[in-house]
Amino acid sequence: MGLASGKTQCCEHCSRNGAVATGSAGSTGALIVGCPKFARRMDYLRDPRICKNLAFSARDRDNMSLRGLIPPAVRSVETELQAVMDNIKLYESGLAKYLYLRELHEYTEELMPLVYTPVVGEACLKYSLIYRRPKGLFLTAQDAGKLYDVLGNWPEKQVDAIVVTDGERILGLGDLGANGMGIPVGKLALYTALAGIHPERTLPVMLDLGTNNEILLADPYYIGLRQKRIRGAQYDDFVDEFMQAAVKRCVRSVRAQCACAVCMSYETFGKNCLIQFEDFGNRNAFKLLAKYKNSYCTFNDDIQGTASVAVAGLLASMRITKTPLSSNKFLFMGAGEASLGIAELLVMAMVKEGATEADARNSIWMLDSRGLIVKDRAPNGDSTQSHKEKFAKDAKQMNNLLEIVKFVKPTVLIGASAQSNAFNKEILECMCANAERPVVFALSNPTHKAECTAEAAYTYTDGKCVYASGSPFPPFKYKGKTFYPGQGNNAYIFPGIALAVSACGVTTIGDEVFLIAAKTVANTVTEQNLNEGRVYPPLSDIHDVSLNIAAELASHFYATGVATVKPEPKDKMAFLQSKQYDFSYPGTVKVK
Structure with a gap:
């Protein structure tokens, strides 16, 4: 915590021993040398918030009594970073x-x-x-x-x-x-x-x-x-x-x-x-979200964050398939937190396109561990039953995925089941009969739980599918073209939301936040990205994506009156950047 100015002494020990503060007065990195309440010199070297490793200057080393505790070389930040990469x-x-x-x-x-x-x-x-x-x-x-x-x-x-x-x-x-x-x-x-x-x-x-x-x-x-x-x-x-x-x-x-x-x-x-x-777990996730979302600054990443990044990928995919969301038929394998969250945000997105809510829900089919979710299926005490019922169909009960794909004829197949290789050769070939450019998202994590690999998806659809996964897959070359699989990682979403919420002093987070974030991510995907098979921007751009999301949300928060930080900043981007952590090493000054 910050120090008072001048000769700051914390306790009787400090007064008795004449310990003085080092570090910038008022900074969170300040240290009382000799005070048992604060870090000893070796502890200071272990604190990642204030330790500079070999980037301590000669003056730093004298002021902090670090001379001899670290080697004599003085490295730049750039050299320190390169050493990290070489070591790893x-x-x-x-x-x-x-x-x-x-x-x-x-x-x-x-x-x-x-x-x-x-x-x-x-x-x-x-x-x-x-x-x-x-x-x-x-x-x-x-x-x-x-x-x-x-x-x-x-x-x-x-x-x-x-x-x-x-x-x-x-x-x-x-x-x-x-x-x-x-x-x-x-x-x-x-x-x-x-x-x-x-x-x-x-x-x-x-x-x-x-x-x-x-x-x-x-x-x-x-x-x-x-x-x-x-x-x-x-x-x-x-x-x-x-x-x-x-x-x-x-x-x-x-x-x-x-x-x-x-x-x-x-x-x-x-x-x-x-x-x-x-x-x-499913039994608590939906219940807790519903309980707290209107009274706390909270969200559930598995439900809402996953939904946002998946819808972002679907919006970008539509630029490849040349179809609006509402003209597609969606089949989800898995009906837990992720799938239900995606489906609900997908409904919101289609309604924004002009579809009715009823038509949007009718275009979404779901399959869980008991088979296709249909209206006459007997309840079994499932904690997510009420959420699943919103997507139940008037259809016969089926359990086999291939049979269901042939019956539903989806143009978009989304996996969030943790069933590895569930999207096999026959399933993927069948998807090609339903659409010229079928969309296949294998979102389960970690990698070995994915419903299909990028290689399988591109191979069994003859390079026609639009593919994304939850975990990273390397580029894959097929018939002379190199595909760069998109990774639907929630990291595209939650950091930007957190920055905007924190900077603007928001106390509750509405569902529309996640659609705004999804659209922002989708809009950052370039035509070149799409030509490479990407439906997400490269990870090298993710810092800019996070800042863009935060800027869009900051504008939304002030426009809707939920921001509590006043006055409203004119330049939202500069405002947000001023709130970000400075990764450069701070100076160290002895306070007398």
């Missing part, structure tokens, strides 16, 4: 690279698959084994009734964004319990890398309410609670307590005997704090 290329496995990257906290386009999908899935599977030191806050069932106090233990008192999971449905891997912490950590790394959200103002949170994964419960290294998952009212009460605690504001002195600017702090984070729900 020495590792062979994705997991080894992930571990190295986690230590460094330095991110570039080439490293994005290591920060998040697909390697984060492997990291979560082994999270207990590779756990080194805290990277977020673990709130457990044992903390019920004390969550406000536990949140107060987080050392950073200004938090703009939280990503929270309960670990029940991690990617396509299922219940990973506390090992799911890798997801919030990875998501928030992308908040910073792609949208410039200040890293110290982000908080990964794991709601550890147990796990039903017997392998984890028997694992001697498992870092989470060894108990079955809490359900029902006890679960709901816990999440309620967390939400209320996260936005409650109360000022007090951390040290009763000290009233300096360092020790005075906000305990939790206010109504403007963005809370992103991630990888909750």
Whole structure:
């Protein structure tokens, strides 16, 4: 936290020993040398917010008493970054690279698959084994009734964004319990890398309410609670307590005997704090979104973020197929959070094109683990039943995907089922009978869960399909043409939304936000991108995409009166850029 100006002394120790502040007065990187409340010199070197590694100048090293603790060479930022890239290329496995990257906290386009999908899935599977030191806050069932106090233990008192999971449905891997912490950590790394959200103002949170994964419960290294998952009212009460605690504001002195600017702090984070729900099970995801969306600054990335990036890809695809969305027939394999979220946003997009809601819903067919969703199907207590019923059809019950494709004749096939290779040769060939340029999206993560590979899609459709996937696939050459598969990664969406929401002081997030974001992404896809088979902009452009989304949303927030930061900035882009984290190394000044 910031220091008071002048000779700042924090406690009796500081007064007795004459310790003085180093670091820019009033900056978050300030340090009280010698004070037990603050970092020792070696801890300073380990703090990624303020450590410059070998970029410390000679003056820095003297002021911070670092001389001798690091080698004498002084490197530029550019040299430091190149060293990172050269080092990471020495590792062979994705997991080894992930571990190295986690230590460094330095991110570039080439490293994005290591920060998040697909390697984060492997990291979560082994999270207990590779756990080194805290990277977020673990709130457990044992903390019920004390969550406000536990949140107060987080050392950073200004938090703009939280990503929270309960670990029940991690990617396509299922219940990973506390090992799911890798997801919030990875998501928030992308908040910073792609949208410039200040890293110290982000908080990964794991709601550890147990796990039903017997392998984890028997694992001697498992870092989470060894108990079955809490359900029902006890679960709901816990999440309620967390939400209320996260936005409650109360000022007090951390040290009763000290009233300096360092020790005075906000305990939790206010109504403007963005809370992103991630990888909750179906039974809770929709319920919690409906419960909190109108009273908290929150969204569910699996439902709304996935919907936004998928619709962005579909909008871009229509520029290849030369058809409006509403003239297509859509078949979803999988009817969970992702598919239902995409379908609902797709309906909104088609209505914006001029279709009626009834016609839009009639164009969308869904297949779940029980087969085609039809009106006369007996209910089975499915927690998403009411959402699925909106897309139920007057048709006979069918279970075989090939039979369903032949019956429905979809022009767009979307997979979000985590069933690898479900879109086989016969399915893909059949899609070509339905459309000259069939659209095939295999969105399941991680890579080995994809419904089909890019190679299979292009080969079995004779290069005719418009393809996108949830995890990255390399370029594929077919009959002399190189195709660059699009990756429908939510990272195109959520960083820009977070930047706009945080900068504008928005307290609730409406559904239209995700359609605006989708259209913005689709509009950044160039004709050259489309000719290469891309329905998303290259990842090298993702920083600009995030900023463009934020600018469009900032205009929307002020136009609709939901922005609380006043006055309205005339230049939205400059305003947003002024709010972004500065990746350059700060100066270090000794305060006398």
